[in-house]
Amino acid sequence: DAGVIQSPRHEVTEMGQEVTLRCKPISGHNSLFWYRQTMMRGLELLIYFNNNVPIDDSGMPEDRFSAKMPNASFSTLKIQPSEPRDSAVYFCASSLEFYEQFFGPGTRLTVL
Amino acid sequence: RKEVEQDPGPFNVPEGATVAFNCTYSNSASQSFFWYRQDCRKEPKLLMSVYSSGNEDGRFTAQLNRASQYISLLIRDSKLSDSATYLCVVNMGGTALIFGKGTTLSVSS
Numbered sequence: 193d194a195g196v197i198q199s200p201r202h203e204v205t206e207m208g209q210e211v212t213l214r215c216k217p218i219s220g221h222n223s224l225f226w227y228r229q230t231m232m233r234g235l236e237l238l239i240y241f242n243n244n245v246p247i248d249d250s251g252m253p254e255d256r257f258s259a260k261m262p263n264a265s266f267s268t269l270k271i272q273p274s275e276p277r278d279s280a281v282y283f284c285a286s287s288l289e290f291y292e293q294f295f296g297p298g299t300r301l302t303v304l
Numbered sequence: 305r306k307e308v309e310q311d312p313g314p315f316n317v318p319e320g321a322t323v324a325f326n327c328t329y330s331n332s333a334s335q336s337f338f339w340y341r342q343d344c345r346k347e348p349k350l351l352m353s354v355y356s357s358g359n360e361d362g363r364f365t366a367q368l369n370r371a372s373q374y375i376s377l378l379i380r381d382s383k384l385s386d387s388a389t390y391l392c393v394v395n396m397g398g399t400a401l402i403f404g405k406g407t408t409l410s411v412s413s
Contacts, residue, residue: 225400225401227403233405234403234404234405234406235348235391235403235405235406236403237400237401237402237403240400247400248400283347283348292350293350293401295347295348295349296347297346297347298347
């Protein structure tokens with residue numbers, strides 16, 4: 193079975209550009225999470241969805257960040273405009289209700 | 305105070321050693337607890353859940369002390385393949401998890 197799929201795996205962009213990260217959760221999972229990981233701050237929850245509905249977006253750093261989940265098999269995290277301090281690894285994870293979260297391989301974002 | 309705190313290490317141990325990691329959490333209403341493992345440049349993966357009675361999975365033993373808000377992970381007979389970062393994780397209700405920054409373990413031959 194396929195795990196959580198994320199694209200792109202690596203993204204290098206210039207400050208001010210729009211960045212879109214994509215995630216396909218495991219089929220049948222109804223919760224989806226977006227995390228950001230840096231050396232300084234560790235793994236931080238940005239937003240999570242349950243049954244395609246955003247439940248908690250209190251971790252989204254500012255208005256430049258937005259996330260959508262138009263259907264059960266796809267989600268996007270968008271940064272517009274991007275800044276160098278957004279450089280991090282962005283993970284998507286999915287789970288069935290309260291059970292184990294399965295993480296995707298991550299997108300390594302570098303903003304120059 | 306951070307919600308989940310861990311000693312970042314690194315812990316450098318020889319093969320065969322026993323090593324213990326500790327973690328404290330700030331919210332007494334926390335409901336469930338886990339240890340995740342993250343290899344270098346990889347995603348986190350669930351290692352084991354932590355139950356109030358303590359639980360063991362092979363060489364790994366996890367303990368929970370709710371009164372002290374303290375979680376531990378013991379690894380016996382360390383292997384080279386145990387080298388990784390171990391993340392203490394707390395669920396405060398609902399589906400969202402709170403991750404500690406992780407403790408890095410390096411096992412050498």
